[in-house]
Amino acid sequence: MTEMLLQVKGLKKSFGGVIATDDVALDVRLNEVHAIIGPNGAGKTTLISQLFGEQLPDAGSVFFKGKDITKLPIYKRADIGLARSFQVTSVFLDFSVLDNVALAVQAHSGHSFKFWKPASTEIQLRGDAMQALVQVGLDERASSKASELSHGERRQLEIAMALATDPVFLLLDEPMAGMGIEESAFMVGLLKGLKKGRAILLVEHDMNAVFELADRISVLVYGRIIATGTPDEIRENAQVREAYLGEA
Amino acid sequence: MSAQKKAANLDEYLKAPSLFGFGIGRIMTIVLMVLLFILPLIAWYMGNKFYLDFSSRIVCLAIAAVSLNLILGFGGMVSFGHAAFVGIGAYAVGIPSHHGYESAWLHFPLAMIAAAFFALVTGAISLRTKGVYFIMITMAFAQMAYYFFLSLEEYGGDDGMTLWSRSDFGFLNITDKLTFFLLSYALLALCIYLVFRIVNSRFGMVVRGCNSNEARMKSLGYNTYAYRLTAYVISGAMCGLAGALMANLQDFITADTMTWTRSGELMFMVILGGAGSVFGPIFGTGVFLLFEEILSAYTIYWHLPFGVLLILSVLFIKGGVNGLIQRAWKT
Numbered sequence A: 001m002t003e004m005l006l007q008v009k010g011l012k013k014s015f016g017g018v019i020a021t022d023d024v025a026l027d028v029r030l031n032e033v034h035a036i037i038g039p040n041g042a043g044k045t046t047l048i049s050q051l052f053g054e055q056l057p058d059a060g061s062v063f064f065k066g067k068d069i070t071k072l073p074i075y076k077r078a079d080i081g082l083a084r085s086f087q088v089t090s091v092f093l094d095f096s097v098l099d100n101v102a103l104a105v106q107a108h109s110g111h112s113f114k115f116w117k118p119a120s121t122e123i124q125l126r127g128d129a130m131q132a133l134v135q136v137g138l139d140e141r142a143s144s145k146a147s148e149l150s151h152g153e154r155r156q157l158e159i160a161m162a163l164a165t166d167p168v169f170l171l172l173d174e175p176m177a178g179m180g181i182e183e184s185a186f187m188v189g190l191l192k193g194l195k196k197g198r199a200i201l202l203v204e205h206d207m208n209a210v211f212e213l214a215d216r217i218s219v220l221v222y223g224r225i226i227a228t229g230t231p232d233e234i235r236e237n238a239q240v241r242e243a244y245l246g247e248a
Numbered sequence B: 001m002s003a004q005k006k007a008a009n010l011d012e013y014l015k016a017p018s019l020f021g022f023g024i025g026r027i028m029t030i031v032l033m034v035l036l037f038i039l040p041l042i043a044w045y046m047g048n049k050f051y052l053d054f055s056s057r058i059v060c061l062a063i064a065a066v067s068l069n070l071i072l073g074f075g076g077m078v079s080f081g082h083a084a085f086v087g088i089g090a091y092a093v094g095i096p097s098h099h100g101y102e103s104a105w106l107h108f109p110l111a112m113i114a115a116a117f118f119a120l121v122t123g124a125i126s127l128r129t130k131g132v133y134f135i136m137i138t139m140a141f142a143q144m145a146y147y148f149f150l151s152l153e154e155y156g157g158d159d160g161m162t163l164w165s166r167s168d169f170g171f172l173n174i175t176d177k178l179t180f181f182l183l184s185y186a187l188l189a190l191c192i193y194l195v196f197r198i199v200n201s202r203f204g205m206v207v208r209g210c211n212s213n214e215a216r217m218k219s220l221g222y223n224t225y226a227y228r229l230t231a232y233v234i235s236g237a238m239c240g241l242a243g244a245l246m247a248n249l250q251d252f253i254t255a256d257t258m259t260w261t262r263s264g265e266l267m268f269m270v271i272l273g274g275a276g277s278v279f280g281p282i283f284g285t286g287v288f289l290l291f292e293e294i295l296s297a298y299t300i301y302w303h304l305p306f307g308v309l310l311i312l313s314v315l316f317i318k319g320g321v322n323g324l325i326q327r328a329w330k331t
């Protein structure tokens, strides 16, 4: 049995009348890509936000490496090895690409109550940031402003920032959204390479990518997980076909 | 692509930002600082004491504007209560003096510590809010400080208090107008350099990151509140220094320096000049005081044209005068 990294039990969250997370149980193991699929508004992003601590669940708990982290502040989650990327690109538009990633590296290399030395001369920050950019294939754009990047490139930057902290657990919210075929293929290759020694919770609408990458898939519909299984099991599942895959 | 090529490439991304590098903003800053140094000296040499004092006023208030720029321009914290720090700094000179303690080595550190403490307490609460609420709550705290000092009958109450002798530096006699100017100018230069170092340091990158996208900073793992509060305290301390200088310049201390209109004026200076630039607050302070000087000779409603000017600049020129020059330079 491989090591269980993340475990979710009885998670519930509602907004007024909308039940966004309905008694969700879920686990993700080391070296695994666990994909979450589901129609728009199913509660995928809301689930990620609760796992990352941006939203507090109404009930239920989240365990990471056996520890209850349900109410752990976000900045401490990053310290224990969690990182997330956002469905809607969230970068520092007025910073250079390299500065964006360097800021992500800096978050995990000691405190930042250092007031004198220019951050841009710290070899370790810049080096690690550059490495993350090379990984996602964005190194050529290092000195461009983030606001000058194309949509696809911003998605790459988003991933580079998540990788820069060398996380054990990656929460990726639709990393391929809005990417071209080539960029998606590149990303699939990248994520495959990242699996080892880590775990990835992948929310994605691109079914080709999901079926190629995922070791297990959970299907979320109206906040509820209606099935979890290997890609083959999910493909065969009648309930899933009806609720979700059928419409494609 | 080889790893070696990457390693070689890294050097070009490892440059330290330079305060006196090229670029129009830097050139303008240097020109401005040189003018601010030369003109008053010429005036003084020709026997015109008024312009020396006037320049000292620009320099002292520029320190306050530079301190506000740190949090407003770089940190995106729109503090509408910065005048409180000026006032606290001033009373940190006036109150000990009243009791016979006249050493500048007491006054100046006390001004900075007292202002920093006020920033810590009020910032701890204010920074839990965002946007308009932050503006309102910083203003409310400043008004509280204003009414507090207004109520201190012992220290002049609403009549204010006269500073019978200026802070005693020992070897420096700042009663001499020229010495005072030179000291203030040196402190302004120091503050500009400090802010420059700070905004480019690790800490500064974090504070600017919070301005750009605080939610993302949190998800990267930063305790954004702690960093923003620290910036707020640094800014407060620096502004306290400006207050201690102002008290000595005017030989008079009054709670009126803490009213919300004074805070508004400081914001005007920073925004008009160009928030988040080195040049902006210095230029903004100079222009503001010149306008005040010229217009107030014609009308007591001199704030009005100035207010209109400010609204126009906020609406139509992004990044204040600094932004305007930057764009003109590029095209």
Ligand SMILES: Nc1ncnc2c1ncn2[C@@H]1O[C@H](COP(=O)(O)OP(=O)(O)OP(=O)(O)O)[C@@H](O)[C@H]1O
Residues within 6 Å of the ligand: A015, A018, A019, A020, A038, A039, A040, A041, A042, A043, A044, A045, A046, A047, A087
């Ligand atoms: N802050 C909020 N306030 C109120 N309702 C919300 C909030 N966030 C999400 N919801 C609602 O919760 C439900 C789930 O939203 P969520 O964004 O998690 O869906 P999703 O599966 O990520 O959808 P998509 O595929 O479009 O990204 C939706 O009905 C949404 O309207």
Ligand SMILES: [Mg+2]
Residues within 6 Å of the ligand: A044, A045, A046, A087, A173
């Ligand atoms: Mg979503």
